Amino acid sequence: MLNNKSFLPVLGLAAISPESLAVIPPFTTALKGAIHEVKAAANDAGASTDGFIIDSAFCDVADADGNVISTSKVADIIAEFGIQFGPVLSPEYNLAVDTLCEAVNQAFVVS
Numbered sequence: 001m002l003n004n005k006s007f008l009p010v011l012g013l014a015a016i017s018p019e020s021l022a023v024i025p026p027f028t029t030a031l032k033g034a035i036h037e038v039k040a041a042a043n044d045a046g047a048s049t050d051g052f053i054i055d056s057a058f059c060d061v062a063d064a065d066g067n068v069i070s071t072s073k074v075a076d077i078i079a080e081f082g083i084q085f086g087p088v089l090s091p092e093y094n095l096a097v098d099t100l101c102e103a104v105n106q107a108f109v110v111s
Helices: 007-015 025-045 072-082 091-107
Strands: none
Touching: 025 072, 025 091, 072 091
């Protein structure tokens, strides 16, 4: 599990925003780990990551050909990041999870 307890006093509840979360080292670590796990799960499923989308529901995702990408390991990383900011489903947890999900999604945008 990631440990960013030293960041919580620095950020403070009022300072937690998508912008402030995205610049702390635990976010970068979690983002890299989540992207790696999406690619690994897609490879295992023979699926494409093009347009991959995850949200706080953490549902498995199918590619255009119907190949299912398991999101369990990705969800674990995202949830572990979120609980550093508040209890599950708290506003702080939700903000952290939604911010990380959006960053993961941006990694797989098809232009």
